[in-house]
Amino acid sequence: MSHAVTVTVNGTSYTREIEPTLLLVEYLRETLALTGTHVGCDTSQCGACTVLVDGRATKSCTMLAVQADGAAVVTVEGLAKNGELHPIQRAFAKEHGLQCGFCTPGLMITAVDFLERNASPTDTEIRHAIEGNLCRCTGYQNIVNAIRTASAEMRQAAGARPQVAEVKR
Amino acid sequence: MTATTHPTYIGARVPRKEDPRLITGDATFTDDVMLQGMAYMTLVRSPHAHARIRRIDTAAAKNEPGVVAVLTGKELEATGMLPVFITVPGMNGSKHMPIATDKARYAGDAVAAVVADSRNAAKRAADLIAVDYEPLPVVIDGTKALEPGAPIVHEELGSNLVFTYPVKGGDIDKAFKDAEITVTQRIVNQRLIPNAMEPRAVTAKFEAGELTLWTSTQIPHFVQLIVALNLGLGQNKVRVIAPEVGGGFGSKLQVYAEELLVGHLSKTLGRPVKWTEERREGYLATIHGRDLVENVEIAAKKDGTILGLRIRTVANVGAYLQAFAPGIPTILHAFIIPGPYKIPAFDVEVRGAYTNTTPVDAYRGAGRPEATFAMERIMDRLADEIGMDPAEVRRKNFIPPDAFPFNTISGITYDSGDYEPALDRALAMADYKGFEKRRAEAKARGNYRGIGISTYVEICGLAPSKANSALGVGWGGYESARIRVHATGSVQVFTGTSPHGQGHETSWAQIAADALGVTPDDIEVRHGDTFESPGMGVGTFGSRSLAVGGIAVHKAAEKIREKVVQIGAHLLEASPADVVVENGKVFVKGVPEKAKNFGDISMAAYLASNLPDGMEPGLEATVYYDPPNFTFPFGTHIAEVEIDGETGKVRIERYSACDDCGRQINPMIVEGQLHGGIVQGIGQALYEGAVYDDNGQLLSGSMMEYHVPSAEDVPMFNLDHTVTLTTTNPLGVKGIGEAGTIGSTPAAVNAVIDALSPLGVKHIDMPLTSEKIWRAIRAAGEGRR
Numbered sequence: 001m002s003h004a005v006t007v008t009v010n011g012t013s014y015t016r017e018i019e020p021t022l023l024l025v026e027y028l029r030e031t032l033a034l035t036g037t038h039v040g041c042d043t044s045q046c047g048a049c050t051v052l053v054d055g056r057a058t059k060s061c062t063m064l065a066v067q068a069d070g071a072a073v074v075t076v077e078g079l080a081k082n083g084e085l086h087p088i089q090r091a092f093a094k095e096h097g098l099q100c101g102f103c104t105p106g107l108m109i110t111a112v113d114f115l116e117r118n119a120s121p122t123d124t125e126i127r128h129a130i131e132g133n134l135c136r137c138t139g140y141q142n143i144v145n146a147i148r149t150a151s152a153e154m155r156q157a158a159g160a161r162p163q164v165a166e167v168k169r
Numbered sequence: 170m171t172a173t174t175h176p177t178y179i180g181a182r183v184p185r186k187e188d189p190r191l192i193t194g195d196a197t198f199t200d201d202v203m204l205q206g207m208a209y210m211t212l213v214r215s216p217h218a219h220a221r222i223r224r225i226d227t228a229a230a231k232n233e234p235g236v237v238a239v240l241t242g243k244e245l246e247a248t249g250m251l252p253v254f255i256t257v258p259g260m261n262g263s264k265h266m267p268i269a270t271d272k273a274r275y276a277g278d279a280v281a282a283v284v285a286d287s288r289n290a291a292k293r294a295a296d297l298i299a300v301d302y303e304p305l306p307v308v309i310d311g312t313k314a315l316e317p318g319a320p321i322v323h324e325e326l327g328s329n330l331v332f333t334y335p336v337k338g339g340d341i342d343k344a345f346k347d348a349e350i351t352v353t354q355r356i357v358n359q360r361l362i363p364n365a366m367e368p369r370a371v372t373a374k375f376e377a378g379e380l381t382l383w384t385s386t387q388i389p390h391f392v393q394l395i396v397a398l399n400l401g402l403g404q405n406k407v408r409v410i411a412p413e414v415g416g417g418f419g420s421k422l423q424v425y426a427e428e429l430l431v432g433h434l435s436k437t438l439g440r441p442v443k444w445t446e447e448r449r450e451g452y453l454a455t456i457h458g459r460d461l462v463e464n465v466e467i468a469a470k471k472d473g474t475i476l477g478l479r480i481r482t483v484a485n486v487g488a489y490l491q492a493f494a495p496g497i498p499t500i501l502h503a504f505i506i507p508g509p510y511k512i513p514a515f516d517v518e519v520r521g522a523y524t525n526t527t528p529v530d531a532y533r534g535a536g537r538p539e540a541t542f543a544m545e546r547i548m549d550r551l552a553d554e555i556g557m558d559p560a561e562v563r564r565k566n567f568i569p570p571d572a573f574p575f576n577t578i579s580g581i582t583y584d585s586g587d588y589e590p591a592l593d594r595a596l597a598m599a600d601y602k603g604f605e606k607r608r609a610e611a612k613a614r615g616n617y618r619g620i621g622i623s624t625y626v627e628i629c630g631l632a633p634s635k636a637n638s639a640l641g642v643g644w645g646g647y648e649s650a651r652i653r654v655h656a657t658g659s660v661q662v663f664t665g666t667s668p669h670g671q672g673h674e675t676s677w678a679q680i681a682a683d684a685l686g687v688t689p690d691d692i693e694v695r696h697g698d699t700f701e702s703p704g705m706g707v708g709t710f711g712s713r714s715l716a717v718g719g720i721a722v723h724k725a726a727e728k729i730r731e732k733v734v735q736i737g738a739h740l741l742e743a744s745p746a747d748v749v750v751e752n753g754k755v756f757v758k759g760v761p762e763k764a765k766n767f768g769d770i771s772m773a774a775y776l777a778s779n780l781p782d783g784m785e786p787g788l789e790a791t792v793y794y795d796p797p798n799f800t801f802p803f804g805t806h807i808a809e810v811e812i813d814g815e816t817g818k819v820r821i822e823r824y825s826a827c828d829d830c831g832r833q834i835n836p837m838i839v840e841g842q843l844h845g846g847i848v849q850g851i852g853q854a855l856y857e858g859a860v861y862d863d864n865g866q867l868l869s870g871s872m873m874e875y876h877v878p879s880a881e882d883v884p885m886f887n888l889d890h891t892v893t894l895t896t897t898n899p900l901g902v903k904g905i906g907e908a909g910t911i912g913s914t915p916a917a918v919n920a921v922i923d924a925l926s927p928l929g930v931k932h933i934d935m936p937l938t939s940e941k942i943w944r945a946i947r948a949a950g951e952g953r954r
Contacts, residue, residue: 035201036194045872076194100670101191102415139844
């Protein structure tokens with residue numbers, strides 16, 4: 001029996017009749033054809049499928065699409081705004097934080113959520129934050145560099161704006 | 170007039186041309202290919218490691234809603250056998266069908282295929298297939314498989330012995346007779362599971378007599394060749410596309426069953442078919458790596474001089490021989506064992522064994538990490554026995570820089586090398602001299618600290634075609650490139666290499682840009698589509714792409730440049746010797762103000778109304794480059810670890826590496842390759858290992874049980890390099906894709922054993938898990954209780 005589900009994805013509201021067993025990642029990839037979110041392991045180890053659900057990094061292979069009813073989802077396709085790349089995207093390219101690029105969308109999404117909560121992280125905090133996102137190509141060094149670079153750029157852009165209280169884990 | 174006289178982009182940290190599509194989600198991987206009317210294939214895999222297939226009942230599955238077809242091995246024999254590209258002397262090859270017909274030989278061997286309208290329907294139907302198995306005795310260990318009475322994996326071969334491969338040189342008996350010391354060490358190079366982040370996937374459609382097959386592969390042209398031959402299609406009617414490929418590390422260096430099956434099914438069913446591997450399925454049905462057991466004996470003088478090396482190896486190849494499997498423990502392992510050392514006598518014998526396990530083939534480094542690990546562990550054991558500094562034992566035996574080209578005792582010729590500077594730089598970066606103080610400080614904390622060195626030479630740039638042939642490799646080792654300059658001056662480079670993270674689009678553009686006097690932004694590099702590229706591309710593996718494929722691009726660009734100069738000289742009414750090509754302009758030396766644009770020259774080439782007499786119109790060049798030799802990169806890696814005295818947990822505190830891959834095209838990419846390789850090597854040293862139970866069930870069957878290193882497991886790496894150009898090719902490039910994996914495993918293990926050496930520990934088999942180390946500490950009567 002299918003259900004009508006309404007999800008806002010990258011700012012656009014979609015209402016679709018879907019099967020209750022459909023995973024959120026399948027909904028994104030196959031129902032909406034947003035294939036930037038990848039499936040790497042099916043067991044929520046690798047983090048390639050990470051998307052933002054109401055602002056929190058979520059492994060979309062372990063969430064049913066019906067659970068996202070009424071939620072706002074952001075995928076890699078929604079990171080750039082008005083043709084301008086998000087600082088995390090620029091930083092991944094600048095620091096050579098990707099090679100094959102398969103894990104990259106999930107890592108960038110995890111980093112976006114993390115930097116919202118910790119605007120000036122240490123390398124140790126960055127490594128802890130991305131521990132649930134596996135990359136087999138880069139050895140993580142340039143990913144850590146990229147997230148640090150993005151945090152600096154985002155702090156600078158925040159500039160004179162009132163500082164958001166830092167959440168340290 | 171060579172492009173390398175004034176390189177502009179070669180050597181620069183040019184941002185990657187691949188990145189914009191990968192960071193925005195615009196890239197297309199194989200599973201992203203969605204076609205109208207697509208059906209989905211699922212395979213039923215044997216739960217038994219060894220079982221006769223008595224009967225398969227597909228009736229219930231065929232009745233499941235949405236099912237298109239249910240087929241067993243006998244109905245799919247039209248796909249033909251899976252290929253093996255290497256034949257070593259005396260090899261007992263296995264018959265390997267995409268779907269097993271008589272018996273399943275490993276847990277994961279496919280026994281039936283289901284095609285349905287949706288993935289879920291295919292899976293539901295697969296669950297309804299009843300297979301009547303007769304379980305047979307199982308052998309999972311290579312050494313046991315070669316013992317009399319072992320269960321036989323392929324009855325028609327009469328035994329599990331795949332090959333016996335000797336490599337010998339010098340007088341080994343004399344070496345051991347003259348030895349002042351001998352050291353023996355049994356070394357287990359455990360089985361690894363590659364874990365490229367993108368699972369394998371295949372999508373195919375068959376329209377108007379033409380098969381288009383998208384696949385996550387490192388070798389699209391070989392897939393095209395075998396699919397065409399096996400399915401009875403003209404090669405001109407099989408278009409294989411390797412779109413974005415999410416990592417390979419050797420695991421996609423195959424022609425897999427699923428490629429033949431999806432191709433065959435889309436052709437016979439008349440609709441597009443897709444198969445996407447699930448990760449647990451990949452653990453069973455994508456090749457594994459390593460799995461060697463070696464008995465290593467070294468003969469030496471008490472001053473550390475090596476006299477001889479004797480190694481007996483058993484290589485577990487798994488249940489079937491895969492495409493390149495026969496060449497890995499043999500050619501890529503035995504020949505390179507001597508590494509950077511002068512070894513007067515050498516006696517290696519490798520035996521391959523079939524077992525009831527997932528087939529084993531290339532995994533990053535493929536033979537060379539195993540070789541280096543054996544050599545570097547025995548060097549440390551020797552240093553320990555004679556009480557000599559491990560760095561100095563290595564230095565003492567280095568091949569001197571004036572000895573190149575150097576003929577090794579194993580029978581290969583090293584192109585170039587200068588090993589001491591790399592060692593010295595790494596020692597300095599590691600503050601090797603200051604280490605004992607840090608060891609003492611750790612001891613005061615109740616911890617154990619150690620430092621480990623690994624010096625390596627690897628064999629890359631695979632390979633001269635005649636050498637390939639002599640070694641039993643059934644295909645040439647050349648690479649192809651085609652450059653097409655359009656009338657307007659747009660440049661397209663088509664390469665036979667098939668990158669999956671290595672950034673060839675960027676590096677090849679840098680190489681072509683320097684030759685053509687334009688910028689990398691002016692050049693588009695295309696790859697992985699067999700209908701676009703030259704007739705044959707060999708592909709990307711064995712750190713060969715730059716040293717063979719990059720050179721092909723360089724040579725094709727030189728041909729274009731030559732023609733540009735000829736046309737430019739004609740139009741400018743000058744001698745070709747005086748024509749300069751740079752910054753997108755063509756002009757007579759000293760007269761840059763009277764320049765033609767690069768696009769003026771290409772337009773002239775196609776207008777063809779004013780070309781030099783006898784010149785062919787157009788501006789294209791195709792090159793098949795066959796290198797005269799391999800290349801031999803080298804370096805030193807040093808790991809420093811601290812072991813928690815209470816838990817046995819290893820932390821890598823400091824990591825220093827100095828690598829020499831000849832000329833670097835893009836240092837940013839070189840460093841990235843090293844970082845990733847080092848972590849994979851550390852993964853083997855500390856975390857990773859496939860584990861089977863006695864029944865052949867893979868206990869480490871998912872990412873939950875098999876630990877792929879995360880960001881928290883590894884440190885930042887300090888990298889340096891020296892540059893010793895190869896004499897093999899005109900750019901002096903050697904290759905860097907596997908060096909990190911080769912150098913890091915022994916460095917990390919040597920560091921852990923060094924840390925535990927005050928407790929009398931001589932060796933622990935990998936992976937050096939906290940549990941194993943904790944046990945070793947406790948066995949020595951130490952550790953807090």
